[in-house]
Amino acid sequence: MEDKDISRAVIKRLPRYYRYLGELIEDGVERISSNELSNRMKVTASQIRQDLNNFGGFGQQGYGYNVKYLHSEIAKILGLDRTHPMIIIGAGNLGQALANYTQFEKQGFKLVGIFDVNPILKGVSVRGLEIQMVDELPEFIKKYQVEIATLTLPKSKALEMVKVLTDNGIKAIWNFAHTDLNLSAPSDVVVENVHLSESLMRLSYNLTRREKEE
């Protein structure tokens, strides 16, 4: 497995392959050709083969791909073959909603703590975890070897928080705040943005465009 220069576009598609393969396993399918998978996923077979070949030859000519094997190989590539301790910073509606999402734990993202800056939330229990104050962060991150911090705070507070998190060894930030962190985050910290507003605007654009065409 080689890690040189995999394009962003390929990485973006990998989780989707992983999802479809998981569904195939559930359905008891043992093997699949790039052509059949392409029909299901509405992408070209060529793209599937090209994408997978970035990481090595997982298929066999004349046979196709073994579903379970491919599924587990993609899991390895995505780092889903181990546990990632995760915390949530910001125990508002969205933070609590994410905390209650059990799906993530199945994929190895283990929620070990929830934090907020608002003292009124201190000690409130969310899915068995008591909300803690951010001054407890440094010790907590070390103790639980937290890798990922989910940021569900307002813009202004999110930016302050980034420094605290990275200073204390956080290596990845899942950012729901309506701002880019890239500037303030050191280059060895990975950031994945989920900008819901932007997603909604794209929907609006396509909706508007569709209406105009009529």
Add this chain to the structure above:
Amino acid sequence: MEDKDISRAVIKRLPRYYRYLGELIEDGVERISSNELSNRMKVTASQIRQDLNNFGGFGQQGYGYNVKYLHSEIAKILGLDRTHPMIIIGAGNLGQALANYTQFEKQGFKLVGIFDVNPILKGVSVRGLEIQMVDELPEFIKKYQVEIATLTLPKSKALEMVKVLTDNGIKAIWNFAHTDLNLSAPSDVVVENVHLSESLMRLSYNLTRREKEE
């Protein structure tokens, strides 16, 4: 303003331009050059000019772009210059969290109703709206001329719901369910997917990759 063949990549960036321009307005900045904006946004000035020119010449040579004007033009392009009545289907944690997000209303996405399939939730109030049962959907969509349905339901229920929604005139679906709707949705219905699991997996990939490099 022309609507022919704007690339997906351009549309993906538009909301981000819109956000930065909004911040510039807040900061009292009246004009900006593609070069200065490129520094702030960490993209090339050329890309900014190229992107904006898809929709017409908003700038002026020797001057740059008028921030307020450009902001309002992008709003028009994105369809943010009018109100989009929206409903949420699925009043679980995520559905309720999104319902409580006031930010969306400022951009014209007006939440008019919340629905669920679980009778136990009937009548429960979320931000002043009583959760309704899905059998009330057809009448409601017509009455409030609902455009957008936010789907925060489990996979299996989401797929059933798509037919009900589109049969009753919904034109856009903001999909948080862990599945692709494209197959079941008619081609005149716009779908925007927010697959949080996939986002988290991309984070995991980049984290894993970063660790391997060390």
Add this chain to the structure above:
DNA sequence: GTTTATTTGACAATTATTTCACATTTGCTA
């Protein structure tokens, strides 16, 4: 055991996107 059908992996061709470079226009200063 031989033949036929299937299917990958690799590479070439095509298409899409991004960046470069510069003529042209405008604002600003003296």
Add this chain to the structure above:
DNA sequence: TAGCAAATGTGAAATAATTGTCAAATAAAC
């Protein structure tokens, strides 16, 4: 009002991503 500096818009070049094609390998059929 002339001259200089700034900055867009645009066509061309460079880069990136996707799709098409086919030899080689394998499975399945007979």
